[in-house]
Amino acid sequence: MARTQGSHSQITGPRVREAALKLFAKHGFAAVSMRQIATEVGVQAGALYNYTPDKQALLFSLMKGHMDELLEAWTSLAQTGTPLERLERFVLFHIRFHLARPEAVFISYMELRNLDRPNFEVIEGLRRDYENALEDILRAGRAEGLFDVADSKIATLAVIAMLTGVTTWYRSGGRLSEDEVARNYWDMVRKAVSA
Amino acid sequence: MARTQGSHSQITGPRVREAALKLFAKHGFAAVSMRQIATEVGVQAGALYNYTPDKQALLFSLMKGHMDELLEAWTSLAQTGTPLERLERFVLFHIRFHLARPEAVFISYMELRNLDRPNFEVIEGLRRDYENALEDILRAGRAEGLFDVADSKIATLAVIAMLTGVTTWYRSGGRLSEDEVARNYWDMVRKAVSA
DNA sequence: GTCTATACAGGGATAGAC
DNA sequence: GTCTATCCCTGTATAGAC
Known part of the structure; x- marks a missing residue:
């Protein structure tokens, strides 16, 4: 046929x-x-x-796909090394991953309030999983005396907010390459949390 | 009558x-x-x-009012002292000001794309004025050898993104007071930009 | 699987009475 | 200054032909 x-x-x-x-x-x-x-x-x-089935499901599907991809990409990276090495890996990964898909990032941060309750909770859970990955690194470094952060939860949120902000202004072909920008942010993060 | x-x-x-x-x-x-x-x-x-006159004008009026208030509040503060003192003043001011009006902050960051072209440009100009206030401080500190920032523009955007992020999670009556949180952020900012 | 047609609710904005 | 009533458009979603 x-x-x-x-x-x-x-x-x-x-x-x-x-x-x-x-x-x-x-x-x-x-x-x-x-x-x-x-x-x-x-x-x-x-x-x-x-x-x-409807518009809401379309939004949820996009956000869920993005968060799944983010978590899977991060967990597929080797988690070896000192906390400092792991933190550097996280910073470079976060910037690279987010700059590669600015639209999905934008939606995932801006449209949370348009998710209905059950969908919101799923996405929030995934976001927290990702934050915990960073917080684990900061806590490990603090335990070893490598890092000096007064509050690992605040430091986690501060670092993620700072890094994610890069998506609001970075444009490829601009003054600095993606790698230069990432190095620049890594310098600031490293100093901010170091003992 | x-x-x-x-x-x-x-x-x-x-x-x-x-x-x-x-x-x-x-x-x-x-x-x-x-x-x-x-x-x-x-x-x-x-x-x-x-x-x-219409819904668009209502949005613009809210955002313009917020930005005017922000800039006026900042410029009304004494701009004396070393760059380090001025930076500390900026960090504490930014957090205090933004935590005091979370709704206006949220709108001003989220609804930019719903402004029509002329209105958008007005708000963008005001936002840049505010960023320049911070960048001036960072540049002054770098000139004096107090700060070590590879790129003052990136450092400006990174610091503002980090500080503004506090509005997404802080709730009064939580684990930490507003002052404790602000002190915490100031520690991180100071270390991140220091020589 | 996609189309046309349409149901039905709700949107922004205006007119004119009070 | 606020009301009621309404215009006209657009929204999401569905039904049934092809």
């Missing part, structure tokens, strides 16, 4: 997610209509519902 | 702004309707247009 005419599920599905990612990042979840997403994909609005 | 019945412009005007501030911060500009704002104030939707 010939394929049904106009059947593109393997292509259209990912394209719906890409279009939603792009538009949500640019205009915000609440400001983007299903019609806009459909136009971007090149289908009619009704067709989107073959790929997502 | 008796006053027109139901005339409350001096009261309702501020209440419209307060309601909008609260609702925009909680749900996001795009997700909040004029009807919701009206309900919060206790008037009908049409009555709001006595106080703002």
